[in-house]
Amino acid sequence: MSKTILVDRLCGETCLALIEDGALAELYFESKGHEKLTGNIYIGRVENVLPGMNAAFVDIGLDKNAFLYAGDIQIGDALLAEQLRGARIERLVHSGQTVMVQVVKEPGGSKGPRLSCHITLAGRLAVLLPTVRYVGVSRRIHDEGERERLRAIAEGMAKDLGCGVIVRTAAEGAGADDLRADFEALSRLWENVERRGRHTAAPALLHRDASLVDCAVRDMLCEDVESVRTDDEGLLHALQETAQALTPAFAGRVVFDRAQSPLFDRFCVWKQAESAFRRHVWLKSGGYLVFDYTEALTVVDVNTGKYVGKRSLSETVFALNCEAAREIARQLRLRDVGGIIIVDFIDMDRHEQREALLDVLHECLRKDRTRTNLVGITGLGLVELTRKKVRQPLCKQKFHACATCQGSGLVPSHEFTARQALSEVRRRRMRGDETPYLIAAAPPVAGILLKLGAPLGAGTVRVLADERAAEAEYRMEPFAVETPPSGAKLLKENTEDTP
Numbered sequence: 001m002s003k004t005i006l007v008d009r010l011c012g013e014t015c016l017a018l019i020e021d022g023a024l025a026e027l028y029f030e031s032k033g034h035e036k037l038t039g040n041i042y043i044g045r046v047e048n049v050l051p052g053m054n055a056a057f058v059d060i061g062l063d064k065n066a067f068l069y070a071g072d073i074q075i076g077d078a079l080l081a082e083q084l085r086g087a088r089i090e091r092l093v094h095s096g097q098t099v100m101v102q103v104v105k106e107p108g109g110s111k112g113p114r115l116s117c118h119i120t121l122a123g124r125l126a127v128l129l130p131t132v133r134y135v136g137v138s139r140r141i142h143d144e145g146e147r148e149r150l151r152a153i154a155e156g157m158a159k160d161l162g163c164g165v166i167v168r169t170a171a172e173g174a175g176a177d178d179l180r181a182d183f184e185a186l187s188r189l190w191e192n193v194e195r196r197g198r199h200t201a202a203p204a205l206l207h208r209d210a211s212l213v214d215c216a217v218r219d220m221l222c223e224d225v226e227s228v229r230t231d232d233e234g235l236l237h238a239l240q241e242t243a244q245a246l247t248p249a250f251a252g253r254v255v256f257d258r259a260q261s262p263l264f265d266r267f268c269v270w271k272q273a274e275s276a277f278r279r280h281v282w283l284k285s286g287g288y289l290v291f292d293y294t295e296a297l298t299v300v301d302v303n304t305g306k307y308v309g310k311r312s313l314s315e316t317v318f319a320l321n322c323e324a325a326r327e328i329a330r331q332l333r334l335r336d337v338g339g340i341i342i343v344d345f346i347d348m349d350r351h352e353q354r355e356a357l358l359d360v361l362h363e364c365l366r367k368d369r370t371r372t373n374l375v376g377i378t379g380l381g382l383v384e385l386t387r388k389k390v391r392q393p394l395c396k397q398k399f400h401a402c403a404t405c406q407g408s409g410l411v412p413s414h415e416f417t418a419r420q421a422l423s424e425v426r427r428r429r430m431r432g433d434e435t436p437y438l439i440a441a442a443p444p445v446a447g448i449l450l451k452l453g454a455p456l457g458a459g460t461v462r463v464l465a466d467e468r469a470a471e472a473e474y475r476m477e478p479f480a481v482e483t484p485p486s487g488a489k490l491l492k493e494n495t496e497d498t499p
């Protein structure tokens with residue numbers, strides 16, 4: 001697969017796109033003042049302990065308090081940690097206590113960021129785990145012999161440094177010296193962070209994780225990336241500098257690419273990104289997907305739409321589901337959807353087809369750098385999967401709920417709005433209010449008011465069709481009977497005309 005990384009900057013916002021075989025696969029944004037928090041290490045102060053949630057609020061110096069669950073707390077050495085495993089929050093921390101924490105999940109909605117006491121420091125080839133004794137090798141390295149070789153090096157280093165280590169995918173084929181250099185650099189970084197933590201008053205930031213540009217080089221630039229392109233000179237220098245420091249062998253792949261049109265336009269990034277912001281995604285065959293985000297999970301519905309297959313019904317449905325599975329895997333990455341995901345594929349009777357569909361989905365999910373877990377099919381035939389959640393999905397980063405419908409996508413029908421207005425008139429009349437009222441509403445609502453409103457007293461209620469009124473609203477105000485406002489129609493006049 002050929003990969004290209006594009007980096008652009010406009011008015012303080014950096015945009016990064018990963019292109020795979022010409023198609024947009026991932027898209028990230030970072031703007032000044034809104035840098036990501038995940039990976040940052042803080043010395044924080046426990047504000048209050050919430051026994052009911054088995055968690056604590058921690059002040060790390062941001063507007064919102066951060067959240068620390070009991071399960072993410074580690075205090076003291078391994079022995080003490082073992083004794084306290086599964087302990088309630090009240091036994092682990094008390095308010096006023098200072099704790100060294102790392103942000104593991106970005107804040108979202110009304111929630112503050114989520115913290116953990118288990119620190120991880122990522123390098124290019126390895127991840128250092130200073131608080132645990134664990135040695136692991138990326139599951140993306142498949143060769144057993146290579147896994148053993150890397151594990152042996154990692155175990156030696158972990159023992160020397162007295163910490164845990166994970167060997168990253170990029171380490172495949174790397175020399176022992178390169179790996180060791182990476183471990184040692186991370187270990188020195190940790191010593192600095194730890195020292196700063198001891199001498200700094202809480203709350204304070206101790207370590208800022210790499211910027212978007214640094215992450216691109218550290219985590220994405222590898223053998224199968226043909227080039228990293230930018231048309232911004234400042235970015236070019238930053239990218240080259242990071243590449244020289246972390247991966248000099250690939251530094252030559254950072255290129256300056258300026259032409260008549262912006263870089264992202266030439267690769268059709270924005271055009272391709274559009275589908276990530278839409279609720280409906282059309283499939284080539286004529287079927288379509290519907291994405292719905294709820295508080296707890298994301299639901300993807302697969303629909304046949306205009307699709308008419310040439311073969312038998314069961315094969316037609318299977319082919320459509322397979323196409324949907326590929327597009328869903330692509331959209332989950334592009335949209336950066338995390339958490340629980342439920343997919344409602346079109347029903348298939350045959351067990352073998354269901355199994356084959358899961359295989360297709362599983363295969364497509366393997367391209368994802370973010371960890372996914374295909375859980376299986378529920379009793380109702382829904383496919384369950386999870387994807388590691390770090391950020392809010394792209395659409396929630398860039399869109400906010402529609403003010404007219406509060407994000408529901410629904411507005412009251414014209415008739416419902418008209419009836420709301422009429423019941424307000426009745427309510428007032430029953431209270432003995434005999435004031436003549438003018439109801440101003442959008443033309444379709446006004447039309448229904450004229451049709452339905454006669455029984456409420458012609459002459460004392462008038463309707464004004466207001467072109468500028470919102471469809472879901474009406475305005476009611478008293479008027480003088482002698483001088484009806486221009487444009488207002490008497491309820492009676494109209495009802496007499498109506499057959």
Ligand SMILES: [Zn+2]
Pocket residue numbers: 402403404405406407408409410
């Ligand atoms: Zn709306």
